[in-house]
Amino acid sequence: MNVGVEVVDQRFEFPFQNEHFEKLRGLVFEHTGITLGNEKKQLTYSRYSKRLRALGITDFNDYIDIIRSGDESEIPMFVSAITTNFTSFFRENHHFEFLVEEVARLLKTKQSIRIWSAGCSSGEEPYSMAMSLLHAIPGVETADVRILATDLDTEILAKAARGVYTDERFDGADKQIISPWIKRGRGDNTGLVLMHPAVRKMITYRQLNLLGPWPMKSPFDIIFCRNVVIYFSKDVQKTLFNRFSANQQKGAKLMIGHSENLAGVCDSYRLIGRTIYEKM
Ligand SMILES: C[S@@+](CC[C@H](N)C(=O)[O-])C[C@H]1O[C@@H](n2cnc3c(N)ncnc32)[C@H](O)[C@@H]1O
Structure with missing residues (x-):
């Protein structure tokens, strides 16, 4: 019984x-x-x-x-x-193409550009941003273009900050874009790839819970928050996107994941491309 x-x-x-x-x-x-x-x-x-x-x-x-x-x-x-940390280099590549166009456009009139990779996981997203910019915009390494990369998960963030990946993580990436910015290991390090110091220099890694306090001051010209909120309730999404909006000025851009959308979540942005939004 x-x-x-x-x-x-x-x-x-x-x-x-x-x-x-x-x-x-x-x-x-x-x-x-x-x-x-x-x-x-x-x-x-x-x-x-x-x-x-x-x-x-x-x-x-x-x-x-x-x-x-x-x-x-x-x-x-x-x-x-x-947490689910799945990510890849140049995931949803149209966002990186748009990023390059947007930063090139902004640099004509702005001294400093602030980009945020919110929920950066093991770093493939911010490194893809930096490599795309370094490849396409001559002199960007000496401009005041900074990428803040944050994640809740300290272990995955430590991996991102190390900047060491296995070769196959770059399968399918455009060789012209990546080759100058990666260093292939030799001897004991064969099969490993280290991100170039110029790429690393553009990125600051910080642990940050998107639902907790945000210590950052400057408004962000471009925010990537992709494939993070799928796990959040609608109410949490509403709070989060309204906070992003409060940290962006009119005309700033926000990229979200392919299965996410802002309909009924936040009305401060308008859709201007495939999962690309502009602050109104
Ligand atoms: C699936 S990954 C997405 C990585 C990358 N943005 C991409 O699209 O490839 C989701 C990331 O969101 C992070 N995350 C989940 N909840 C979070 C929170 N409350 N604050 C900050 N990051 C969070 C996870 O740790 C994970 O690294």
Whole structure:
């Protein structure tokens, strides 16, 4: 008889019940703004069971207590375990083509240009920005053109700041654009690629939760926030895009991911191209 005893799914190495899922998804929302639907129960288990194993604990309640206590070493792991960091060089390349045109246009009348890669993951997005600009705009390296690249996930950000990738990450990238700005490893480093100092110099990496305070002061001429808000509820998206709008002046540009749109989310922007918006 099973009276009073919850049936534990046999696929789960550690007992994982709905109450664990509910508590974990509440904490995930609190720390990241990411909304986990009911269909994400298995995924939640699989991501966090790795943390239980790493910490040598067997009870999800203990793990939940660690997160609730605000444990400084575990919170970054908690966040990193659930975020989806998929990215690639020159992903949705039309945005980088537009970026080059826009920066070239702005440089005719503006001294300093500020670009933000919000949710930059492992760095492919900001490095693609920098390489595109260096390739297309002579002298841009000495102009005041700066890219701020931020992400919530400290581990992925450390990878971005290292600027080391495997060769195959560049498969399909335009050789003319990338070749001057990457250094291929030799000997023990064969198969690895290091980003050129001129590319790295244009980018500042910072850990930042898009739902927390933003310490930046200057308004942004161009913001890329692509494939980040798909995990956020509509309300969180509304707050976020209105904050982006408050940090941009009229005519500034915003790029979002291919499956995202601002309809019913924020009316301060108008669509001017494929997932390219302009602040009104
Ligand atoms: C799928 S990646 C997108 C990377 C890149 N923008 C692209 O389009 O290729 C989503 C990134 O958003 C970050 N992210 C998720 N929630 C965030 C938040 N609340 N604040 C900042 N970054 C967040 C994740 O850590 C992840 O690196």
